[in-house]
Amino acid sequence: MTAIQRETTDFTLPGSYGLGTTGFWSGANTGLAGCIREAVDQYGLHVLDTAEMYGNGRCESALGKVIRGIPRDKLFLVDKILPEHMNEKDFFSSLHGSLRRLGTDYLDLYLLHWRGEADLSFLAASMEAAVQKGLIRFWGVSNFDEPDLEDLLKVENGDRCYCNQIFYSLYERGSEYSLLPFMKSHGILPMSYSSLGSDYHPHPDIHKNKHIMELCRATGYAPESMMLKMNAAQGFCALFSTFSLLHLRENLRQVPEGVFQQFRTLADAAFPPPDHASPLVKI
Numbered sequence: 585m586t587a588i589q590r591e592t593t594d595f596t597l598p599g600s601y602g603l604g605t606t607g608f609w610s611g612a613n614t615g616l617a618g619c620i621r622e623a624v625d626q627y628g629l630h631v632l633d634t635a636e637m638y639g640n641g642r643c644e645s646a647l648g649k650v651i652r653g654i655p656r657d658k659l660f661l662v663d664k665i666l667p668e669h670m671n672e673k674d675f676f677s678s679l680h681g682s683l684r685r686l687g688t689d690y691l692d693l694y695l696l697h698w699r700g701e702a703d704l705s706f707l708a709a710s711m712e713a714a715v716q717k718g719l720i721r722f723w724g725v726s727n728f729d730e731p732d733l734e735d736l737l738k739v740e741n742g743d744r745c746y747c748n749q750i751f752y753s754l755y756e757r758g759s760e761y762s763l764l765p766f767m768k769s770h771g772i773l774p775m776s777y778s779s780l781g782s783d784y785h786p787h788p789d790i791h792k793n794k795h796i797m798e799l800c801r802a803t804g805y806a807p808e809s810m811m812l813k814m815n816a817a818q819g820f821c822a823l824f825s826t827f828s829l830l831h832l833r834e835n836l837r838q839v840p841e842g843v844f845q846q847f848r849t850l851a852d853a854a855f856p857p858p859d860h861a862s863p864l865v866k867i
């Protein structure tokens with residue numbers, strides 16, 4: 585099967601960055617609002633990721649308040665539906681609920697959060713119906729491994745799947761072996777979540793690597809900004825989250841190519857790419 589021709593988006597997603605919003609619904613995490621405004625206004629970041637699951641819709645509501653007043657065409661809003669809502673009764677009410685909480689009349693990208701028991705024929709048909717109604721621009725999936733994508737590609741319009749949002753970071757590179765090449769060959773855009781490996785435990789800690797930290801100190805770039813660039817270099821739209829303006833600014837600094845190549849050599853030695861197939865890690 586060959587990759588289908590995609591409509592181009594207004595933004596270049598592969599190799600770009602996006603801000604995640606997990607935990608934003610909690611009153612303690614108000615710092616994200618300032619990060620979102622600065623990321624959009626100063627850095628031209630446009631991808632914002634949320635889900636109906638996060639705080640049971642409260643995260644979408646909090647995000648909706650922050651983006652009020654930002655021109656809609658400056659944003660690329662990504663939202664996710666739970667697999668248990670993938671049925672006649674719940675699909676459109678879930679989608680309309682997310683739109684209402686976000687205060688928008690369309691999503692740029694709507695994803696099935698994980699496969700669960702979802703009927704993939706229903707998924708493709710409903711998502712396409714939502715596209716036809718102008719409620720979403722693109723649709724996709726999250727946490728789909730290669731066999732899941734193979735199943736999806738067998739159903740009618742399954743090849744309209746635009747994106748697969750998966751866990752990928754320097755600490756977990758398993759998808760490089762065959763999932764990523766498979767997605768690329770089918771024109772399915774990779775988006776990485778937890779790109780800094782935050783929820784992945786136990787994991788190695790880049791801050792404990794003497795050579796990498798020496799390079800970071802000598803050049804003044806944070807290891808996190810290098811890690812994000814690693815994801816972008818693999819073609820991912822790399823999602824990260826931060827409640828700190830200082831971290832946001834560090835992460836979005838442009839790392840010069842020469843510095844990045846030095847980092848890459850050290851990172852490949854410390855966190856080697858996979859040499860065998862392994863199941864997709866989901867967190």
Ligand SMILES: NC(=O)c1ccc[n+]([C@@H]2O[C@H](COP(=O)([O-])OP(=O)(O)OC[C@H]3O[C@@H](n4cnc5c(N)ncnc54)[C@H](OP(=O)(O)O)[C@@H]3O)[C@@H](O)[C@H]2O)c1
Binds near residue numbers: 604777781823831867
């Ligand atoms: N599809 C899915 O199943 C799924 C699953 C998980 C996540 N996601 C999405 O992906 C988004 C990002 O993932 P994530 O939130 O799990 O984790 P992440 O981006 O890998 O890591 C976030 C953590 O890194 C810290 N951090 C960020 N920049 C830093 C810096 N320069 N220096 C030191 N620490 C730094 C943050 O702390 P500070 O706040 O202190 O900066 C926070 O604790 C989520 O918000 C969500 O939207 C999707």
